[in-house]
Amino acid sequence: MKNFSFDLAISLIAGIFVCLIILPIFALFTATSLSELACQFRSPMVLSSVLISLETSLAVVFLSLCLGIPVAYLLAMKDFKGKRILDTLVDLPVSMPPLVAGLALLILLGGNSKFGKLLSCYGIDLIFSKKGIIIAQLFVSIPFLIKSTKDAFESINKNVINASLTLGASRFYTFKTILLPLAKNGIYTGIIMTWARALGEFGATSMVAGCIPFRTETMTVAIYQNAMSGELSASIAVALLLLVFSFTLLLVFKLRVRVHAR
Amino acid sequence: MGIILKGISKSYDGRAVLENLNLEINQGEFHVLLGVSGGGKTTTLSVIAGLIKPDSGSVFIGTRDVSDLSPDKRKIGFVFQNHALFPHLSVFENIAYGLRLRKITEKEIKRKVDYYLNGVSIAKEKDKFPSQLSGGQKQRVALARALVIEPEVLLMDEPMNSLDSMTKETVLDELKNIQQKIGVTTVYVTHDQAEAAFFGDRVSVLNNGKVDQIDSPVGLFRHPRTEFVARFVGVKNILKVSPIKINNNEIIVLIKNEGLERPIKIRVKKYPVFEIDKEINLCIHPEKIILKKKNKVPENEIPDTGLNRIYGKIINITDFGNVLKVTININGMEMYATIPKNLFNFNIYENVWVCFATNAPHPLCGKKCRAPASERRCLNNSNFAPLNGG
Ligand SMILES: Nc1ncnc2c1ncn2[C@@H]1O[C@H](COP(=O)(O)OP(=O)(O)O)[C@@H](O)[C@H]1O
Ligand SMILES: [Mg+2]
Numbered sequence: 001m002k003n004f005s006f007d008l009a010i011s012l013i014a015g016i017f018v019c020l021i022i023l024p025i026f027a028l029f030t031a032t033s034l035s036e037l038a039c040q041f042r043s044p045m046v047l048s049s050v051l052i053s054l055e056t057s058l059a060v061v062f063l064s065l066c067l068g069i070p071v072a073y074l075l076a077m078k079d080f081k082g083k084r085i086l087d088t089l090v091d092l093p094v095s096m097p098p099l100v101a102g103l104a105l106l107i108l109l110g111g112n113s114k115f116g117k118l119l120s121c122y123g124i125d126l127i128f129s130k131k132g133i134i135i136a137q138l139f140v141s142i143p144f145l146i147k148s149t150k151d152a153f154e155s156i157n158k159n160v161i162n163a164s165l166t167l168g169a170s171r172f173y174t175f176k177t178i179l180l181p182l183a184k185n186g187i188y189t190g191i192i193m194t195w196a197r198a199l200g201e202f203g204a205t206s207m208v209a210g211c212i213p214f215r216t217e218t219m220t221v222a223i224y225q226n227a228m229s230g231e232l233s234a235s236i237a238v239a240l241l242l243l244v245f246s247f248t249l250l251l252v253f254k255l256r257v258r259v260h261a262r
Numbered sequence: 263m264g265i266i267l268k269g270i271s272k273s274y275d276g277r278a279v280l281e282n283l284n285l286e287i288n289q290g291e292f293h294v295l296l297g298v299s300g301g302g303k304t305t306t307l308s309v310i311a312g313l314i315k316p317d318s319g320s321v322f323i324g325t326r327d328v329s330d331l332s333p334d335k336r337k338i339g340f341v342f343q344n345h346a347l348f349p350h351l352s353v354f355e356n357i358a359y360g361l362r363l364r365k366i367t368e369k370e371i372k373r374k375v376d377y378y379l380n381g382v383s384i385a386k387e388k389d390k391f392p393s394q395l396s397g398g399q400k401q402r403v404a405l406a407r408a409l410v411i412e413p414e415v416l417l418m419d420e421p422m423n424s425l426d427s428m429t430k431e432t433v434l435d436e437l438k439n440i441q442q443k444i445g446v447t448t449v450y451v452t453h454d455q456a457e458a459a460f461f462g463d464r465v466s467v468l469n470n471g472k473v474d475q476i477d478s479p480v481g482l483f484r485h486p487r488t489e490f491v492a493r494f495v496g497v498k499n500i501l502k503v504s505p506i507k508i509n510n511n512e513i514i515v516l517i518k519n520e521g522l523e524r525p526i527k528i529r530v531k532k533y534p535v536f537e538i539d540k541e542i543n544l545c546i547h548p549e550k551i552i553l554k555k556k557n558k559v560p561e562n563e564i565p566d567t568g569l570n571r572i573y574g575k576i577i578n579i580t581d582f583g584n585v586l587k588v589t590i591n592i593n594g595m596e597m598y599a600t601i602p603k604n605l606f607n608f609n610i611y612e613n614v615w616v617c618f619a620t621n622a623p624h625p626l627c628g629k630k631c632r633a634p635a636s637e638r639r640c641l642n643n644s645n646f647a648p649l650n651g652g
Contacts, residue, residue: 159346162313165333166340167360167411177359181350 028240032233040237048214049222049238056130056218057198060137061145064194067138068145069187073175075146076153077161090150094143101139102207109135109208128210133218136204141197145190152186153179189256196249199242263324263414263447264289270309270319271471272302279305280316281471287464289324290445292438294462294479296452296494301468303451304343307417310449312336323414339408339446341418345400347392353403354379354388360411378406381440398429405437409444416441416448422457434461455495467491485626489543492626498598499546501623503528505536512620515544521594528570531621544623551599551622553588553608554615569617572597576612590616 040046074080075087093101109126110116119126126132156179164174180187202220209216211225219242226235265287272280279302287293297303308314310321312333320329328336348356354375361371379385382402392400401421408416421437422430438461441448450461466476469490475482486492492500503515506527513532516525518541535542554571574597578589586606588599597616608614 157344157346159342159344160348162308162311162333163340163342163346163348163407164359165313166311166336166338167407168334168363169359170334173363178348 025243028236028243032236036233037237037240040234041241043234043237045213045217045222046234046237046241049217049219050241052130052133052215052217053199053219053242056133056137057195059134060141060198061191061195063134063138064142064145065187065191068142068190068194069149072146072149072153073179076150090143090146092143093140096140098140098201098203099207102136102204105132105136105139105204105208127208128212128216130209130216132208133205133216136208137198137201140201140204141194144193144197145187148186148190148193149183152183155186156182185256189253192249192253192256196246196253199245199249263326264291264322265310265415265447265449266322267306267310268320268322270306270316270321272305272309272314272316278471280309283319283468283472285466285473285476287447287449290447291463292441292448292450292461294450294452294457294465295468296455296465297468298494299453301453302471303453303468304419306468307340307419307449307451310336310415311338311340311417337414339411339413339416341401341404341408341416341421343419343421344424345392345404347400347403347407349392352389352391353384353395356392356403357407357410359407364411374410375406378410381409382406382436397424397426398433401425401433402436405440409440409446413446416446418448418450420451420453422452422454467494469494486545487626489626492543492545497545497626498548499551500626501544501546502541503530503544503623504541505538508532508536508538517595519595523593526572526592528572528623529620530623533625535625543626545626546597546618546623548587548598548600550618551597551601552617553590553599553601553606554617555608556613556615569619570622571615571617574614574616576608576610576614579610590614592616 071086071090075083075090106127107113108115109119109132111120111127116127124131126135160182161174161178164178165171169177200220201218202224205218206221206224209218209221211217211221213222213225217225219238222238223235223242226232226238265285267283267285270280270283271278283302283306285306295303295306305314309316309319310323312321312328312331312335320327322328323336323338348359351359357375357378358371361374366374375388376385379388382405384399384402384406387395387399387403392403395403401424404421405418422433425433434457450457462479464476465479465482467474467482467490469488475487475491477485477487482491483495486495486497489500489502500519501517502519503517505513505515507514509532511532512529513536514527515530515536516527518525530536530544552569553576556573572592574590574592576588577591577596580587581603582600583603585600585602588601588606588608590597590599599616
């Protein structure tokens with residue numbers, strides 16, 4: 001009897017959890033009519049936010065590969081002074097509230113800082129621009145790529161790398177022909193997580209880039225703006241599209257993990 | 263090319279792994295580096311290969327000082343522990359890897375890879391991936407991959423560890439054949455003294471970061487120079503003694519082995535190495551020990567003439583066909599005797615006299631100190647048994 005009531009209690013609690021997740025999503029899908037949605041999907045503002053989000057997040061994925069793989073290599077393969085510090089720096093953006101990150105970037109890149117002034121001398125204006133969005137998204141999402149790639153590098157048998165070296169390969173050739181192919185799965189996982197994080201980024205982006213429709217309004221920003229100004233159906237339309245994107249990425253990620261585990 | 267290691271030292275976090283290690287390996291030699299696990303064998307190979315930079319010392323391959331060269335410039339072939347094949351490349355591509363780096367035509371690459379694929383009899387598996395191979399096959403691929411680049415020296419780190427003993431013997435035989443055929447200087451690392459015994463042209467024993475002894479396998483087993491080497495190659499009955507009185511042709515010593523409750527006095531044939539109070543290791547071959555019934559001999563002090571005798575208790579008897587290996591506990595020290603079965607009439611846990619002639623114990627000095635006849639016997643017998651065996 002005791003067991004039965006325990007099981008019942010556990011099931012009830014799990015049920016509450018399921019409601020917590022499912023009900024809001026359900027509400028989202030049912031808050032507006034299909035015809036209204038179809039109309040919104042064709043609205044230029046919705047489309048522009050989708051394009052801006054895709055453009056910036058793909059740029060972020062590309063940049064995080066360029067920056068992240070070398071950093072991951074350094075952390076996984078080399079011993080050097082300050083390695084622990086670098087390692088902590090990689091974790092920092094993950095634990096930092098995005099709004100705080102955004103504020104920090106705003107101050108650094110804004111017209112009042114020395115750095116910002118220097119940049120605008122050369123005609124580079126990062127604040128309230130797509131470049132600003134990219135920097136903000138990169139800041140918060142690159143750690144995912146670095147960590148996943150670093151783990152992949154670290155799990156490669158050191159002697160496999162040594163074998164390549166003793167066979168006459170340079171470190172670069174070894175990197176190209178051994179490390180990258182063997183870390184492939186980890187890098188793909190990193191790309192998916194980085195991309196998902198960049199797509200969903202709101203706090204830092206809105207701080208740095210503001211919310212200028214058709215220029216710096218990403219999907220997340222559009223959801224917020226429209227909801228706040230009473231354009232609920234536009235907001236929902238963007239939200240549903242974003243959900244589709246992130247569920248697809250989640251699905252791909254889960255499938256990769258399962259394939260990997262085999 | 264020969265290999266010379268000069269004064270190599272390497273420590274990790276203040277703990278010395280190699281301490282002023284010197285080693286000379288001749289051109290074309292098959293050299294076995296023997297040592298306990300954690301003894302610095304892999305470190306030594308890695309230093310030769312340039313994968314680890316020693317704290318001090320230099321490495322020569324032939325007449326080249328390679329100390330400051332990176333691994334890819336040293337012209338070595340390395341067969342790693344657990345093979346370390348490239349998991350994402352086929353057998354063929356694994357072997358071809360080192361050739362692709364060199365400016366060699368595809369046709370030439372194929373010819374060379376095929377030659378070594380056949381050389382290690384693995385041609386049938388050339389399109390498989392490492393995960394589809396057995397341990398022995400992986401071993402052969404690793405060997406072919408290292409040899410195909412025609413290295414000046416071949417380094418092998420415990421290559422047979424993951425193989426069962428049948429496969430091991432076959433692969434070892436093949437390895438020796440190939441090595442002799444191409445005459446590449448080889449350093450073969452193992453912790454298994456049986457492998458060392460059957461293999462090397464010479465064996466060096468690594469102990470505490472130094473080479474304790476370099477010798478032919480036979481020399482090593484007949485004349486271990488240190489207690490470590492003796493124990494490692496399976497010599498039984500090592501007595502730590504300190505001489506207390508030197509007579510004409512005999513010497514009185516006290517046995518002071520660890521674990522022994524009080525020193526035991528015995529008489530030993532005089533060797534020039536003995537000095538009063540200078541501790542030295544003696545060994546008695548187990549066949550030289552005779553057991554006598556307790557009541558047959560009066561229980562007085564050590565006899566002044568004839569056999570030495572020490573009082574002890576039989577604690578283990580193992581049957582080896584014609585002979586029995588008997589373990590006797592002597593006040594906390596263990597001694598081993600090999601007794602022909604037909605001469606053995608004792609029970610386990612029986613108290614006995616352990617008797618041996620004054621010329622039975624001989625010093626572990628590395629010099630010849632025994633008659634040829636008994637040398638032959640000690641080689642054929644217990645010395646080849648594994649360390650922990652009876
Ligand atoms: N990178 C390292 N950092 C710290 N200690 C190490 C490292 N590599 C080896 N050691 C230590 O050095 C000793 C010798 O190692 P090794 O050469 O691998 O021994 P063996 O190959 O004879 O088993 C071991 O005690 C090991 O723990
Ligand atoms: Mg080792």
